[in-house]
Amino acid sequence: MARVVILGGGIAGHTAALHLTRMLGRTNEVVVVTPNSMWNWIPSNIWVGVGRMDTEQVTFPLAPIYRRKGIDHRQALATAIHPEGTSDDHTPFVEVTYTDPTRQGETARLTYDFLINATGPKLNFGATPGLGPDGFTKSVCTAGHAVEASQSLAKAIEKMKRGEPQTIVIGVGHGTCTCEGAAFEYAFNVEHEVRQAGVRDLADIVYLTNEFELGDFGVGGLTFTQQGFQTTSKLWTESLFRERGIRAITGAHVERVEEGVVFFEQVDGSKDSLAFDFAMLLPPFRGVDLKAFDADGVDISEKLFAPNGFMKVDADYTAKPFADWRAEDWPKTYQVPSYPNIFAVGIAFAPPHQISQPRTSPNGTLIAPSPPRTGMPSGIMGKLAASNITALIKNGSKAKMKTASMSDMGAACVASAGSGLRDGSAASMTMYPVVPDSVRYPVTGRSVADTYGEIGLAGHWIKALLHYLFIYKAKARPGWWLIPE
Amino acid sequence: MDATDADIAAAPLPTDKTLSARQSVVVQFGRFLAINLKMFKIIRKDRH
Structure with a gap:
């Protein structure tokens, strides 16, 4: 019997746990360590943040699902990995501290045969002074944050209804x-809500982003065919900004952010500030506070983790100029080379480089959107890790490993632009591959046939449908595994 | 005017017909099916 420990119960970790129990049966042990008791369908937090949904609609307790599926659920925070065990006992283990109210603060060692690191990000509000719910801006990263954002937005709308103009700043921090x-x-959801409230003329909405140009989305933008022309996501997005x-x-x-003012620098080195009444700025991510130690207790965190705290896997991390990076640099199995029984999936793995071209201002400030690896890619990686671990448990060294590099993986994204069964809207996009491959697709880096974008009500229906489908899947209801990642 | 705002101001504005099609239940039902097909094509490619 093998024991698989999964750190994290988000999209990647939860997907891996469910597939492992399906693939392995109950003869092996699957343990999920997650500090949260609730699962959150994060893409719908946007709708919580504008008051269209409440937290109960986007979250549910994990414990009953794990009880039903025979998964050992530990509500705890992983603090250290010991991939070589100790000098006395070489069984690898992780150290955890319980966050479960009944065992709050207790520590424990969980041994493993295989480990999946799917911890997701640490929301690094501290990187920007004044950023975040403890500072002067709101966030929609968690359901709780989104509720606070919704309450602040409602107050701003109330002020506009009393005739007070409001400046609303939304973007990244x-x-x-x-x-x-x-x-x-x-x-766009805020713009939709403000318009619905009849106070659009009193709202100055500003999108503040690290993207060099609109439509970049952290993936270097998209090129697709529309009505017989190749067009770019830049032009397409600018058109939407103009329209709205x-x-x-x-x-x-x-x-930095101070009360009612955000201070920023742009790629050209210019510095400016913007006064706001309501601001929602997403934080940067870094790896969670997780250490690693060898059998002698020596800190080997640098061996396992990149400087940003994300786990190094089977990627090429050689430092080189952006133009020299290649699609094949991206990881294929998400295994840690020095410890092949450890996998890191979803946001937890360290990308070898940015997808969108990084830039540095004349003042030396790095302005570089980090690669997105949430949603569909996270689910695919979680399932891949489950599949490969199952193969390793069943066939040992003869196991044939599956691969899913982001340079050979497509993604479907639906970006809501307003909620409503009849008056909603969303930008539906597909791209293939996520990481451009200039060898296979020399013109744009991606397949023009499989890279696509369209705005309309249908996109809202799809996003709403995905909300219910993925919550059904995450609850492991009958046939859940038939719903693709 | 900031360069990005200048780009936005110069971007093509959808016509009333396009805006109407984007919100038309009949047109969008067809688009719903078409977009789902495109997404399924990507999903099939991702089945490694």
Whole structure:
């Protein structure tokens, strides 16, 4: 009997846990360590953030699902990995501290045969002074944050109804942020809500982003065919901003936030500030606070983790200029080379380089959108790790490993631009591959036939459908595994 | 005017017909099916 320990119960970790129990049966042990008791369908936090949904609609308790599926659920925070065990006992283990109210603060060692690191990100609000719910801006990264954002937005709308103009700033709060797509969604959902409230003329909505140009989305933008022409996501996005009257500041690194004012630097080195009444700025991500030690207790964190705290896997991390990076640099199995019984999936793995071209301002400030690896890619990686671990358990060294490099993986994204069964809207996009491959696709780096974008009500229906489908799947209801990642 | 705002101001504005098609239940039902097909094509490619 083998024991698989999964750190994290988000999209990647939860997907891996469910597939492992399906593939391995109950003769092996699957343990999920997650500090949260609830599962959150994060893409719908956007709708919580504008008051269209409440937290109960986007979250559910994990414990009953794990009880039903025979998964050992530990509500705890992983603090250290010991991949070589100790000098006395070479069984690898992780150290955890319980966050479960009944065992709060207790520590434990969980041994493993295989480990999946799917911890997701640490929301690094501290990287920008004044950023975040403890500072002067809101976030929609968690359901709780989204509720606070919704309450602040409601207050801003109330003020506008009393005739007070409001400046609303939405975007990312650091030059190295990712998830620009989520900020984009929130900006357009807020615009939709303000318009619905009949106070659009009193709202100055500004999208503040580290993207060098609109439509970059952290993936270097997209090129697709529309009505017989090749067009770019830049032009397409700018058109949407024009139509909806949203201003934009691009190539920006937020330096700090004070009460009602955001201070930022742009790629050209210019510095400016913007006064706001309500701001939602996403934080940069870094790896969670997880250490690694060898059998002698020596700290080997640098061997396992990149400087940004994400775990190094089977990628080529050689430092080289952006132009020299290649699609094959990206990981294929997400295994840690020095410890092949450890996998890191979802946001937890360290990308070898940015997908969108990084830039440095004349002042030396790095303004570089980090690669998005949430949603569909996270689920695919979680399932891949489950599949490969199952093969290793069943066939040992003869196991044939499956691969899923982001340079050979497509993604379907639906960016909401307003909620409503009849008056909603969303930008539906597909891209293949996520990481451009200039060898296979020399013109644009991606397959033009499989890279696509369209705006309309149908996109909203698809996003709403995905909300219910993925929550059904995450609850492991009958036939859940038939729903693709 | 900021360069990005200048780009936005110069971007093509959808016509009333395009805006109407984007919100038309009949047109969008067809688009719903078409977009789902495109997404399924990507999903099939991702089945490694």
